[in-house]
Amino acid sequence: MESPSLVPFLLHVAGAAALLIWAVRLVRTGVERAFAVQLRRWLRHSARRPIIAAGSGVVVALLLQSSTAVAMLAANFTAAGTLAAPVALAILLGADVGSALVVQILMLRSDWLVPLLLLGGVSLFLRGRAKMTRQGGRILIGIALIFVSLAMIRDATEPLRDSAGLMTAMRYLGGDVVTAFLIGAVFAWAVHSSVAAVLLCVTFAAQGLMPVTVAAAMVLGANLGGSVIAWMLTVGAATEARRVILGNLLLRGGGAVLALAGLGLILPLLEQLGAAPARQLVNLHLAFNLAVAAIGLPLRGPLLAALGHLLREPEAPVTLERQSALDPAALARPEQALACAAREILHMGEEVEVMLRHVHRLYRQWDDGIAAAIREKEQAVDRMHFQTKLYLARLTRDARDEEIAQRALHLADMAAHLEAAGDAVSRVMLGLAQRLATENLAFSEAGRQELEDFHDRVLSNAQAALSVLMTLNPDAARALVEEKERVREVEQALQRSHLERLREGRHESIETSNIHQETLRALKLTNTSFTMVAYPILAETGDLLASRLSSSAR
Incomplete structure (x- = not known):
């Protein structure tokens, strides 16, 4: 050539x-x-x-x-x-x-x-x-x-x-x-x-x-x-x-x-x-x-x-304490302060996602170590939520820009929703799993499979929500909100399926009925809490109407 x-x-x-x-x-x-x-x-x-x-x-x-x-x-x-x-x-x-x-x-x-x-x-x-x-x-x-x-x-x-x-x-x-x-x-x-x-x-x-x-x-x-x-x-x-x-x-x-x-x-x-x-x-x-x-x-x-x-589990290495992303010195620069708050909220979401990923294992077999770790993470999430609220309050108190105040409000809402998701996992689901073990109960095979499938769907949406929080991608945010409606439909279908097993008189379904239904509701609440991170993004792009997704948006 x-x-x-x-x-x-x-x-x-x-x-x-x-x-x-x-x-x-x-x-x-x-x-x-x-x-x-x-x-x-x-x-x-x-x-x-x-x-x-x-x-x-x-x-x-x-x-x-x-x-x-x-x-x-x-x-x-x-x-x-x-x-x-x-x-x-x-x-x-x-x-x-x-x-x-x-x-x-x-x-x-x-x-x-x-x-x-x-x-x-x-x-x-x-x-x-x-x-x-x-x-x-x-x-x-x-x-x-x-x-x-x-x-x-x-x-x-x-x-x-x-x-x-x-x-x-x-x-x-x-x-x-x-x-x-x-x-x-x-x-x-x-x-x-x-x-x-x-x-x-x-x-x-x-x-x-x-x-x-x-x-x-x-x-x-x-x-x-x-x-x-x-x-x-x-x-x-x-x-x-x-x-x-x-x-x-x-x-x-x-x-x-x-x-x-x-x-x-x-x-x-x-x-x-x-x-x-x-x-x-x-x-x-x-x-x-x-x-x-x-x-x-x-x-x-x-x-x-x-x-x-x-390949063996490594010995616990010496670790350095994580420092909060909420830098007080950044409050004088509102854009940087908002970025600090967003980083802290993203870490909150990651901690709740870890809790959600591991809690379903306790429904199969109770483990005191995993339960203690989930409770410890929930306390850390509560602390991050409280500190983030105070940080954003200080920012809005000093900020004169209405746009900055509105973005700070959106971040505060995100933090509150993620904290609610953490409560649903650590207080509701953890308690239900412990009750299942304490009373020596077991779900029916169909019921257990339904819960695991629903948990996996919610976990997938939680991971997608963290991606949306990080990228602020409107298409991904819209897909997340659309999936919220799908989760609601699936949860209703699973509730009907459970009631059908109760009508059939299945012993395991009767014994675990309350645990089964409350777990479904807790998972739906967790999914809703994670999905809420998408709403400010869609509102800003005009993809969200007052009460529903805009049908014309692509």
Whole structure:
């Protein structure tokens, strides 16, 4: 290739690669926003048999187009005690297979598919009113853009087929598959997507720009890089969650290293996996992950037991006391003082979210240590609320700007609502869980499952509320308020379901009736309290009318 054409070529390839990475994330974002609660519930319900757990991982990874996203969900459930480590590892092994199937699907080419997806996606996103409809449009647009980005890469690299310099470089990599393997691993880690990395390698190979040997090594490297992502994201997680992630890293990443060592034996078999290089590579990617899952599922127990000796709970380190964000010196600068108050309120929300995440474990088995920790956090939240009120009162007393006073009032309201959520968790739900243990009562299986599903929905909304509080994103705020209405409908449906079990005369439902209903009400109150952080944002953008959401807002 002549040097004058180098810069345009690099711009085209870089732009196409960037579009590919962004499109993959666009699909994942749409699925998470539309089906987050359902996917979380599905994963938690998959604990019956390893094969069911692995199948759930396959399906959720197909929808999210990311095994890393599934790994993070499973790690969170494991840390919270709602998912056993062997089940979580089975889900991760299935998710790796699911991400390989995503590549198979996205390699399909059809000239009429892209305009159809774009037309349907844009129509749904612009004209849809329901959250599911709009996010469905986002998903279709993302899939269409993936196909567009792959076509851009093919077009941009077409002139390279006759490049002598490129062929020389590829011949070198063909003799140094370790370097090719590491390039694939680093690229998958850098873009946080093994799907995007494998698609890029396969596209280059299909264009004749990369020998199959080099591409196969890079695909195996992408599997290592993909498994490293979740491990790096959970470095500070609970030990049990890190065991699961490290187990998947050893199985998938270690398997990729072993496959690289035996690449000379694998290459002669590639012709049996397909006629064209692209088909051989995507089938190799799928066959590798299927083999890892088949080997890993029986080895989960021994592997996790061995990792249990390697990863132990660390001794409590020396910690420095957290200083309040409420800086008195900032009161002379109202904008900075408001930022200080917002930081303190965000920390309040984080503390209440931690309380909410752990309280449901006490409904299964009472634990004095967890209960004491929740009460201690509730006292800390009360102190932060009181100090924040005083801080904002001092600010409004000295502030002459009406806008500053109004923003301070909104922050004070947020703090009050979060404090109410903390009370609902620590005083109501904690008391109900203790009563359940003291009186030796147990929910019916259906009732317990309903409460756990509802708790998970509220926890998901609480986390979304903290994100809204941090980003002040109007779209996310609107989605949060819309979900509040959905939670109210679900709570009413669950109350009716409970009454139906009472009419049937189920012994467990009768004994735990008050506890069941009061827990539902406490969870709904907690959800409402977290949702209130969105209202000042929507009022400011005009998305909120006096009594309801504006129907015209997008």
